Amino acid sequence: SSTVDKEIVIKLSHVSSPGSARDLGAHKVKEIVEAETEGRVKVDVYPSSQLGGQRDQVEGVQSGNIEMVVVPTAYLGGTQPLITLLDTPFFLPPDLDDLKELYSSDAIRALLDTTEEVGIKTLSIWHTGYMQYSANRPILKPDDLKGLKVRVMASPILFEQAKTFGADGITMDFSETYSALQSRAIDGQENPIDTIFDMKFHEVQSDISLTTHGTLDQLFLVNQKWFESLDADIQAAIIKGVEEGQKVTVDSTYEAIERAKGIILSEGVNIHEVTPEQRTVFEEDAKPIIEFARNHFGEQGKKLFNDIEAEIKRITGK
Amino acid sequence: MSTFSSLSQKIFRNVDRYISHFENFVIATGLIFISGLIFVNVISRYFFGTSINWAEELARYIIVWITFIGISTCTRFDDHVKIEVLTNKFRQSIREIIKKIVNVVNTLLALYLFYLGFVITINMYNIGNKSVTMGMPIWLLYLAVPIGTFLMSFQFLKKVLNK
Amino acid sequence: MFYILVSIFLILLLFGTPIFIAIIIPSLISFFTTFQNLNETLAIQRLIGGIDTFSLLAIPFFMFAAAIMSEGRIGGRLVSFVNSLVGHLPGGLALATVVTCTLFGAISGTGPAAIVAVGTILLPALLKEGYSEKLALGTIVSSSTLSMLIPPGVAMILYGVISGTSIGKVFISGISVGLLTSAFFMLFIFIYAKKYNLPRSKRATFKEVLHSFIQAFWALGFPVVILGGIYLGIVTPTEAAAIAVAYVIIVELLIYRSLKPLDIYRIAASSGRVIAMIFILIAAGSLLSWLLTVAQIPQMLVSLLDGMNPILILLLINVIFLIAGMFLDPNSSIIILTPLVYPVAMSIGVDPVHLGILIVMNASIGMITPPFGLNIFVATGTFKVPYERVVPGLVPFIFISIITLLLVTFIPEIALWLPNLMP
Ligand code: NA
Ligand code: NA
Numbered sequence: 001s002s003t004v005d006k007e008i009v010i011k012l013s014h015v016s017s018p019g020s021a022r023d024l025g026a027h028k029v030k031e032i033v034e035a036e037t038e039g040r041v042k043v044d045v046y047p048s049s050q051l052g053g054q055r056d057q058v059e060g061v062q063s064g065n066i067e068m069v070v071v072p073t074a075y076l077g078g079t080q081p082l083i084t085l086l087d088t089p090f091f092l093p094p095d096l097d098d099l100k101e102l103y104s105s106d107a108i109r110a111l112l113d114t115t116e117e118v119g120i121k122t123l124s125i126w127h128t129g130y131m132q133y134s135a136n137r138p139i140l141k142p143d144d145l146k147g148l149k150v151r152v153m154a155s156p157i158l159f160e161q162a163k164t165f166g167a168d169g170i171t172m173d174f175s176e177t178y179s180a181l182q183s184r185a186i187d188g189q190e191n192p193i194d195t196i197f198d199m200k201f202h203e204v205q206s207d208i209s210l211t212t213h214g215t216l217d218q219l220f221l222v223n224q225k226w227f228e229s230l231d232a233d234i235q236a237a238i239i240k241g242v243e244e245g246q247k248v249t250v251d252s253t254y255e256a257i258e259r260a261k262g263i264i265l266s267e268g269v270n271i272h273e274v275t276p277e278q279r280t281v282f283e284e285d286a287k288p289i290i291e292f293a294r295n296h297f298g299e300q301g302k303k304l305f306n307d308i309e310a311e312i313k314r315i316t317g318k
Numbered sequence: 319m320s321t322f323s324s325l326s327q328k329i330f331r332n333v334d335r336y337i338s339h340f341e342n343f344v345i346a347t348g349l350i351f352i353s354g355l356i357f358v359n360v361i362s363r364y365f366f367g368t369s370i371n372w373a374e375e376l377a378r379y380i381i382v383w384i385t386f387i388g389i390s391t392c393t394r395f396d397d398h399v400k401i402e403v404l405t406n407k408f409r410q411s412i413r414e415i416i417k418k419i420v421n422v423v424n425t426l427l428a429l430y431l432f433y434l435g436f437v438i439t440i441n442m443y444n445i446g447n448k449s450v451t452m453g454m455p456i457w458l459l460y461l462a463v464p465i466g467t468f469l470m471s472f473q474f475l476k477k478v479l480n481k
Numbered sequence: 482m483f484y485i486l487v488s489i490f491l492i493l494l495l496f497g498t499p500i501f502i503a504i505i506i507p508s509l510i511s512f513f514t515t516f517q518n519l520n521e522t523l524a525i526q527r528l529i530g531g532i533d534t535f536s537l538l539a540i541p542f543f544m545f546a547a548a549i550m551s552e553g554r555i556g557g558r559l560v561s562f563v564n565s566l567v568g569h570l571p572g573g574l575a576l577a578t579v580v581t582c583t584l585f586g587a588i589s590g591t592g593p594a595a596i597v598a599v600g601t602i603l604l605p606a607l608l609k610e611g612y613s614e615k616l617a618l619g620t621i622v623s624s625s626t627l628s629m630l631i632p633p634g635v636a637m638i639l640y641g642v643i644s645g646t647s648i649g650k651v652f653i654s655g656i657s658v659g660l661l662t663s664a665f666f667m668l669f670i671f672i673y674a675k676k677y678n679l680p681r682s683k684r685a686t687f688k689e690v691l692h693s694f695i696q697a698f699w700a701l702g703f704p705v706v707i708l709g710g711i712y713l714g715i716v717t718p719t720e721a722a723a724i725a726v727a728y729v730i731i732v733e734l735l736i737y738r739s740l741k742p743l744d745i746y747r748i749a750a751s752s753g754r755v756i757a758m759i760f761i762l763i764a765a766g767s768l769l770s771w772l773l774t775v776a777q778i779p780q781m782l783v784s785l786l787d788g789m790n791p792i793l794i795l796l797l798i799n800v801i802f803l804i805a806g807m808f809l810d811p812n813s814s815i816i817i818l819t820p821l822v823y824p825v826a827m828s829i830g831v832d833p834v835h836l837g838i839l840i841v842m843n844a845s846i847g848m849i850t851p852p853f854g855l856n857i858f859v860a861t862g863t864f865k866v867p868y869e870r871v872v873p874g875l876v877p878f879i880f881i882s883i884i885t886l887l888l889v890t891f892i893p894e895i896a897l898w899l900p901n902l903m904p
Contacts, residue, residue, distance in 0.1 A: 388757020
């Protein structure tokens with residue numbers, strides 16, 4: 001163990017608001033790490049992009065200026081594009097238990113380990129809900145998206161998804177999206193229900209459809225060099241904290257989703273279930289997107305993608 | 319000796335003029351370009367139902383370039399926002415001395431920023447990060463800093479050396 | 482150490498160092514004293530990160546559009562038309578400035594855009610009519626903050642997202658509070674104009690009004706195109722600013738033929754300079770707010786609220802935001818402070834919409850309070866008036882804004898009656 005008893009201070013940053021599922025998970029990490037290390041390590045949680053936006057978070061952890069960040073997978077698009085394979089719609093299992101099993105598989109581990117090529121260690125992947133479409137009409141079949149201007153995160157696969165379904169994928173800053181939906185400069189967007197609620201998009205949309213077409217999950221990233229320089233017991237404490245934090249985040253995401261659904265419904269927004277038959281139509285139409293994703297990132301990407309696909313088949317039996 | 323120094327002054331002035339043209343070019347075409355880009359993006363979204371995915375990202379990056387190149391031009395024309403309530407109260411000769419000292423500080427800061435900017439640009443080049451939408455190498459964004467602050471240090475230095 | 486850094490900042494500031502350098506130097510020093518674990522290149526990342534933000538783009542676009550208008554004919558014709566309507570009232574043109582800025586608030590989501598778009602046209606007109614530079618600048622620079630209160634507003638959205646409050650309700654609340662602030666500004670100008678017998682022009686005849694309307698036809702298309710574009714859902718507020726550029730270029734180049742393509746290049750170069758001047762300050766400000774965040778200074782400030790009496794808590798929240806507003810860009814102070822004060826305010830039963838509007842009011846005041854006041858910087862750059870000549874005119878308006886803030890603090894109904902009408 002280290003000879004100096006100087007307290008180690010860890011900055012843990014995320015882009016979500018205080019009290020959100022991610023924030024609760026981050027605070028769980030803080031609690032566990034501080035307790036396990038008996039005060040040798042202090043974790044400061046910075047919510048709401050206080051330490052910077054998309055580029056700043058990833059570059060921050062890469063350069064070690066921020067020790068740990070929790071960011072959406074899409075943020076890695078410019079740093080380790082392979083990670084955006086997880087954006088592929090109608091690919092990951094729509095059942096939560098299946099998804100959890102997949103996330104603890106070697107195939108996903110292999111994908112997450114690719115961030116080590118850029119100096120980042122991915123400790124875990126935190127599920128924060130399935131993507132749903134919101135618009136001013138129900139989206140129950142791909143045709144319903146035709147001609148709609150839909151805000152998407154900047155990711156080649158998500159653009160391809162919008163294009164394939166006949167929508168116009170529009171990138172737009174979060175700070176403009178609310179106003180743009182309100183004035184109908186854009187027609188819809190995709191996010192998990194609790195995010196739709198947090199961002200207040202339900203105030204300016206009439207319909208939410210439970211398409212469950214993808215995930216918006218978070219990577220728990222640490223600076224690799226820094227992490228490896230830590231004493232083994234501190235590393236173990238962090239890993240334990242991240243595992244516990246993951247549980248808290250997933251559980252509170254689903255609590256938040258239920259709560260958000262209730263409020264959204266009470267405010268007069270329609271929430272539409274998607275039947276298995278309707279889902280099959282989507283899945284059929286999404287096949288070209290899956291092929292696009294499989295081939296978009298070269299041989300390395302293809303191998304990772306095929307392995308994940310095989311693992312999904314094994315888990316779901318489909 | 320005097321012909322030599324007048325020659326070097328002439329070269330200096332010419333170089334400075336070319337730099338000035340370069341700065342104006344970056345700033346003016348940058349601003350016109352992004353205005354046009356966002357305009358075209360709106361037209362294309364509204365009338366043709368497609369949008370230029372990278373428009374927003376590129377516009378942001380060009381603003382960063384305009385800013386860092388522009389601060390050199392601002393220095394040339396002494397445009398930077400500053401507070402001169404106190405210094406204006408001093409005698410002319412003292413004011414000149416203060417200005418010299420301040421400009422020495424400014425030059426050193428600009429050179430230090432140049433150094434930091436250079437280091438981080440090289441880092442970004444080695445890391446190979448790309449922008450999320452365009453896939454543009456991020457070091458091109460960072461490059462604005464070493465170039466802009468180097469040009470700015472040159473302008474501050476001019477103020478230190480002038481009479 | 483903290484005090485040494487603050488002293489360095491103040492010394493640099495007072496000896497006439499460019500303000501962005503006065504901010505950057507102590508920030509960089511802190512990497513060697515306080516933040517030895519952080520690499521200095523982080524400073525460069527923060528400088529870039531602070532301006533690599535989409536919602537800021539509206540500022541350069543409106544600056545560019547305004548510069549073209551004021552060199553071309555749109556600006557002059559708009560002023561003549563406005564003046565033909567209100568020029569005969571005491572302080573008429575200054576009142577018209579406030580009204581125009583209030584309306585402009587419905588277009589713009591950030592503070593500084595109105596200064597360039599409205600001020601570039603109206604400042605010369607105000608000066609020509611015989612208003613003092615102090616009153617003219619004070620009116621323009623302060624009224625521009627109304628853009629943050631009148632929806633849409635980036636600050637309101639930020640608050641809504643961070644705190645989980647309905648953005649729609651905060652927007653609606655902003656209408657009543659924005660109009661109230663606007664009315665107080667006008668009341669002040671009206672009384673001031675009466676007292677000092679400010680110049681007024683002859684009342685225009687109907688024919689003269691009609692003539693200046695026809696003259697200003699294409700110029701009036703400018704606000705119509707922007708407002709229409711936003712409310713018909715064609716553009717977002719930031720994009721509207723780019724549309725404004727396209728519109729003025731087309732009108733000046735093709736319809737009025739008052740400018741040539743090369744003029745546009747020249748104007749772009751000089752606007753770009755002003756943009757750089759302001760953006761480097763935003764960049765430096767974001768470096769500073771990053772360091773303050775990491776040093777947990779905001780937490781220290783907010784810990785003062787522990788165990789306070791509820792009325793004092795609301796007052797102190799205002800004080801904390803006002804102090805932050807003197808040194809930080811308003812969006813940064815909202816991002817940093819909202820998560821800290823929100824739970825405290827909720828624990829004493831404050832309505833989240835009420836808290837939100839108070840925070841946004843504070844943020845808008847922060848735009849015009851020295852030393853770090855974004856609107857002051859923009860005015861300095863746009864009108865080529867030294868910093869110290871902009872500030873004095875702001876004093877009465879800061880005072881009025883704070884009185885309004887206190888009113889809204891203690892009479893929450895002012896902020897809440899409109900949102901409460903909503904379903
Ligand atoms: Na506004
Ligand atoms: Na201020």
